[in-house]
Amino acid sequence: MPKLYLKEYARALAGREIFIACREGILRDYFQDIIGDIKFLVRHDARPTLLHNMPNRFANQKLVKTLGQRLPTTAIVRINPEVDFYDAVLNHRASMFKVIFLERRYLIDDRGNKINAITTGRARETLADVGDLIANVNFKGALACICEKIEAGQCDRAHILPAGKHTIKHELFTVEGSGTLIANNFEETFRQVQTDDDVAIVHRILTMYKRSGFLKPRSKSYLSNNRHHFFVTAIDGIVVGCIEQKIIDAQTVELGALAISTRFRNQRVGVHTVKSFMALMREKGYTRFISLTNNPRLKELYFQLGFVQESRLEYQARQAQSPDVEMFFCKAH
Numbered sequence: 001m002p003k004l005y006l007k008e009y010a011r012a013l014a015g016r017e018i019f020i021a022c023r024e025g026i027l028r029d030y031f032q033d034i035i036g037d038i039k040f041l042v043r044h045d046a047r048p049t050l051l052h053n054m055p056n057r058f059a060n061q062k063l064v065k066t067l068g069q070r071l072p073t074t075a076i077v078r079i080n081p082e083v084d085f086y087d088a089v090l091n092h093r094a095s096m097f098k099v100i101f102l103e104r105r106y107l108i109d110d111r112g113n114k115i116n117a118i119t120t121g122r123a124r125e126t127l128a129d130v131g132d133l134i135a136n137v138n139f140k141g142a143l144a145c146i147c148e149k150i151e152a153g154q155c156d157r158a159h160i161l162p163a164g165k166h167t168i169k170h171e172l173f174t175v176e177g178s179g180t181l182i183a184n185n186f187e188e189t190f191r192q193v194q195t196d197d198d199v200a201i202v203h204r205i206l207t208m209y210k211r212s213g214f215l216k217p218r219s220k221s222y223l224s225n226n227r228h229h230f231f232v233t234a235i236d237g238i239v240v241g242c243i244e245q246k247i248i249d250a251q252t253v254e255l256g257a258l259a260i261s262t263r264f265r266n267q268r269v270g271v272h273t274v275k276s277f278m279a280l281m282r283e284k285g286y287t288r289f290i291s292l293t294n295n296p297r298l299k300e301l302y303f304q305l306g307f308v309q310e311s312r313l314e315y316q317a318r319q320a321q322s323p324d325v326e327m328f329f330c331k332a333h
Contacts, residue, residue: 002170002174002175002176002178003174003175003204004169004170004173004174005173005174005175005197005200005201005238006044006173007197008197008201008238009172009173009238010044010045010046010173011237012236012237012238013041013044013045013046013172014044014045014046015045015046015047016046016047016097016098017047017048017049017096017097017098018041018046018047018048018049018097018098018099018100019048019049019051019089019092019093019096019098019099019100020034020038020048020049020050020051020100020102020168021051021052021085021086021089021099021100021101021102022034022050022051022052022102022163023052023053023085023102024052024053024054024055024081026102026103026104026163027052027054027063027102028054028063029163030102030163030164030165031063031066033163033164033165033166033167034050034102034163034168035067035070035071036165036166037166037167037168037169038050038071038074038168039070039071040168040169041168041172042071042073042074047075048074048075049074049075049076049077049092050067050071050074050075050076050077051077051079051088051089051092052076052077052078052079053078053079053080053081053085053088054078054081055081056078064078077092086101086139086141086142086145086146087142087145089101090142090145090146090149090155094154095154095155096149096154096155096156097155097156097157098155098156098157098158098159099146099155099157099158099159100158100159100161100168100171101139101142101146101158101159101160101161102161102162102163102167102168103139103160103161103162103163104162104163105162106160106161106162106178106179106180107123107143107160107179107180114180115180116176116177116180116181116262117177117180117181117182117183117186118180118181118182119182119183119184120146120147120150120151120182120184123143123146123147123182124144124147146158146182147182150182150183150184151184156183156185157181157182157183158181158182158183159171159179159180159181159182160179160180160182161178161179161180162178162179166178167179175201175204175205175240175261175262176208176261176262186235186236187235187236187237188233188234188235188269188272189233189234189237190231190232190233190234190272190273190276190277190280191231191232191234192227192228192230192231192232193223193227193228193230193231193232193242194227196224198227198232198239199220199223199224199227200220201232201238201239202223202230202232202239202242203218203219203220203223205239205240205241205242205259205260205261206218206223206242206257206259208259208261208262209259209295214293214294214295214298215257215259218244218257226244229244229245229246230242230243230244230245230257231243231244231245231273231276231277231280233260233269233272233273233276235269240260240261240269241258241259241260241261241269241270241273242257242258242259242273243255243256243257243258243259243273243274243277244256244257244258245277245281248290248315248318249314250285251285251286251287251288252286252288252289252290252315253281253286253288253289253290254289254290254291254292254318255274255277255278255289255290255291256291258270258273258274258291258293258298260273270297270298270301271301271304271305274301274302274305275305278330278332282332286332287331287332288329288330288331288332289307289329289330289331289332290312290315290318290327290328290329290330291307291327291328292318292319292322292325292326292327292328293325293326293328294324294325294326299326299328302328302330305330306330307328307329307330308328308329308330309326309327309328310327310328310329311326311327312327312329315327315329
């Protein structure tokens with residue numbers, strides 16, 4: 001079960017309108033789950049609007065009545081089944097903060113892997129690569145329209161989620177997310193760990209990497225006691241990546257505990273984190289940087305940033321502490 005960060009994430013949603021678009025078949029199949037997630041959003045001060053295209057038939061009247069009874073403070077908008085559902089949703093308001101499309105699955109890349117977060121440019125590339133694999137044929141055209149609305153500045157965030165139990169809750173209140181987020185205006189900041197909330201999220205991110213065997217464990221107490229040595233990248237105010245400052249000598253600092261939330265992999269968050277960290281350390285007088293890792297992703301990142309794989313004599317003592325781990329070295333220009 002993903003860890004929920006209610007206080008941290010609720011701040012960004014409080015008082016904001018969230019539009020949830022759900023076609024008839026999905027609404028029927030996941031009726032109780034969708035109601036449960038919407039009620040959860042209301043409890044955390046969000047203002048959801050549910051848009052659906054359930055036909056106005058006698059057989060549907062009980063479901064429609066139940067929606068009104070269970071969601072008394074939620075705006076419920078019925079879209080005529082005869083019109084294009086996605087076009088109607090995207091044109092419901094001229095400006096929309098967040099739109100959630102409940103579908104059968106999230107977006108995938110050309111290898112069949114889940115796409116966690118993506119820009120509109122890359123979403124278009126993905127559509128060209130894997131358009132035939134999108135379960136809902138009608139959604140192919142909708143994806144292009146979503147990108148256009150975001151690029152026009154008329155929508156901040158669009159989420160493509162697989163309908164199911166807690167899927168909206170896990171998308172909006174966890175580090176990992178449950179579907180695909182499309183946006184262009186991610187606001188990145190780099191700063192020192194400051195609060196217990198920061199510590200908790202960093203611990204969550206590092207725990208995910210520890211399970212894959214690429215990081216030594218850091219306890220929450222270690223993170224709390226050494227928070228002045230930890231720095232984070234935050235997107236829209238939410239911590240999504242971290243790095244630890246480990247002083248080796250007067251000239252050298254080690255990049256330790258470098259980890260990025262799986263939600264924001266392949267979004268150059270790692271590049272931003274490493275570059276920001278090195279710039280800050282150069283301001284403090286450090287001119288040499290090392291890192292020890294066997295993580296293939298980090299190796300590729302370091303090569304991109306001008307590191308060389310080299311176990312240098314002056315760092316022999318540090319290498320001896322991790323004899324089976326490759327060392328990477330970079331000297332500031």
